[in-house]
Amino acid sequence: MPDLTEAEWLDLTSHAKARAARFDSEIANRLAANDLRGAKHKSRKMLTCRAVCLHALIRENAKARSVNRLTPRELLALLPSVSVFARRASPTLRWMRKREGGLRPIVKFGLVDGACAALIAMVLRPFARAHPQRACHPAQVMLAGGPPVACERLRVALEQAPAEAVFVQIDVRRFFQSIACSELARMTGLPPEVIHRHLSMEHLKVHRWKSPPDYRGMERSSSEYVASAPSGAECESGSPSGLATGSAASSFVAEIVMGHILRAAGDLQGLIALIAYSDNIGAVVQSREAALVLKEAILRALRRSEAGPFEAGRVTMNAITDGFDFLGYHWRVLNGSVVAVPERRRHHYWTMRFGTDLLQMGFSAQPTSAAQPHTRLRAYANSKWLWGGREAFVADWEQRIAEMIPDGSSDPTEVMAPA
Incomplete structure (x- = not known):
């Protein structure tokens, strides 16, 4: 294959x-x-278009580290392999420890499989954005x-909420793993063979798999577990199922499924604001009575979902004046003002790790x-843009960094000693 000039590329x-x-x-x-x-006809043509496949391959290649990125010639040589109808994804599965306890299965795709997933995501985008039922x-x-x-x-809703308002939070347990992939073709418009080959954990050629119970003795010593074992039908009971996590297309599919669930909950009385981020659902409602009605409506929709059934792992109801944790913040309405500070446990965990490093x-x-x-500190502070005390937090830690690193003359144990 001849090399392309920069202008041709x-x-x-x-x-x-x-x-x-x-x-x-x-x-x-x-x-x-x-x-x-x-729309389905056009989506099928998009999945087979060589130009779109090349665009997906280029996008996936750009995610790699600069030293690992392929040249244009190498990408063009891989282009025939980006075929969602002929190729069967072969990812690697890792068990990642969750902060709140337990293990989460995460699949890691190679360049070509990742490009196939990115191609599927591009096809799903207009369905997730424009279709009235999907x-x-x-x-x-x-x-x-x-x-x-x-x-x-959430901030705007809390400002508008009365003092007796309640925040309801529902976290769906094993959302991706509980999705019935047999129903996804009808719900998403994707061809069934594409779902089986690239999204369904039961049909993927998963490598380096091992059941999480075998790692209970190692859970405290490592946050990531990898091992070799069979996949597909050869896996023992308790093997990963449902939708593949970590795929570029999975988030679109999961959002479409969640859209079905929220619509099935119907019109909710007393609702001020409903916010759903992935499988985490939060709602500000006018009273505790309305909160109970909303909770039952959403739980019923989860149980009756055609892509499920799903069940809630955690359901909480808190008065907005008492405070609650949501999306990394601890929220509270105090004297008519909305106060948002970093969620205590996660913030303590971050500062402990940062101080140790x-x-x-x-x-x-x-x-x-x-x-x-400095970069790491500012990145964390920028992620907490609603926190009024982040400038003081950054100034305190920047002083510690300046005292510890410039010439090594200071004693680190004295610098990091609590006040």
């Missing part, structure tokens, strides 16, 4: 990007006209701005730059 990538955008617009227009058959519910924010939008909606840098015999801890 730029023209090719621009054409691929424009082709993907055109398909997206065409599918959205057909969905807006309620032409589901035409689109996301207005309360869902994961594909419409993420945590910043969710937090702003800083101590190690201070004791290190090798020259250490302060740029890395």
